[in-house]
Amino acid sequence: MSEPVILDVSPDPEELAWEQEWxxxxxxxxxxxTGPHKAGACPLLQGKPCGKVDKADGIxxxxxxxxxxxxxxxxxxxxxLDVPIRVVVNEEQQLQYADLLRGVEVxxxxxxxxxxxxFAAEVTSVMx
Numbered sequence: 654m655s656e657p658v659i660l661d662v663s664p665d666p667e668e669l670a671w672e673q674e675w676x677x678x679x680x681x682x683x684x685x686x687t688g689p690h691k692a693g694a695c696p697l698l699q700g701k702p703c704g705k706v707d708k709a710d711g712i713x714x715x716x717x718x719x720x721x722x723x724x725x726x727x728x729x730x731x732x733x734l735d736v737p738i739r740v741v742v743n744e745e746q747q748l749q750y751a752d753l754l755r756g757v758e759v760x761x762x763x764x765x766x767x768x769x770x771x772f773a774a775e776v777t778s779v780m781x
Contacts, residue, residue, distance in 0.1 A: 657776045660709035662686045662716055662726075663741075672713070675766055679773050684708060688716045688723065697729045698722060706734070711776030713764075714757075715741040718750050731756055737775050739768075 659676055663669050664687050673683040684705045689695040696703045706712075712730055716723035718740075730738055731753075738757040742750070747759055760768050 656680070656682055657710035657779070658682045658684060658708050659711045659713060659773070659776055660684045660686060660705055661713045662688055663713075664688050664716065668715065672764070672769060675769050676773055679770070681773050681776070688726070692720075692722045695722065695726055697726055706730070709734070709736060710779065711737045711739075711772065713739050713741070713769075713772065715764075718742055718746045718753070724750065724753060727753060727757075737772065737779060739772050 659681055661669055661672050661676075661683055663672075663685075666687065669685045669687070673685055676683045686705050689698070693699065697706065712734070714727055714730065716726065718724050718727065727740065739760055740754060740757050741760045741762055741764055742754070744761060747754065747761070
């Protein structure tokens with residue numbers, strides 16, 4: 654059996670770097686994605702496959718739900734993937750996008766080591 658892979662989707666390279674380092678200490682491979690830099694640039698939004706998503710056994714989603722294209726990406730993940738998904742949003746977004754967030758677990762920032770540990774454990778247990 655292969656090791657589980659986590660896809661960490663965040664527009665913040667510094668956030669991605671420390672999260673990747675932490676998860677790799679737990680011996681979990683991490684794929685990073687900074688999300689689309691312009692509207693519609695994600696292959697999923699164009700109806701195309703994404704190699705990063707195809708490899709993911711769990712997704713840590715940290716894009717801005719106030720952007721329509723970011724909401725659409727999350728909707729695609731939630732509707733088409735059968736992997737644990739954690740979405741990092743502030744409390745206001747959690748209320749505003751409650752319908753979209755059904756079926757995923759929500760973290761409020763900042764995401765710390767204990768939250769990453771718990772997520773990694775869940776992804777790993779799903780693989781067993």
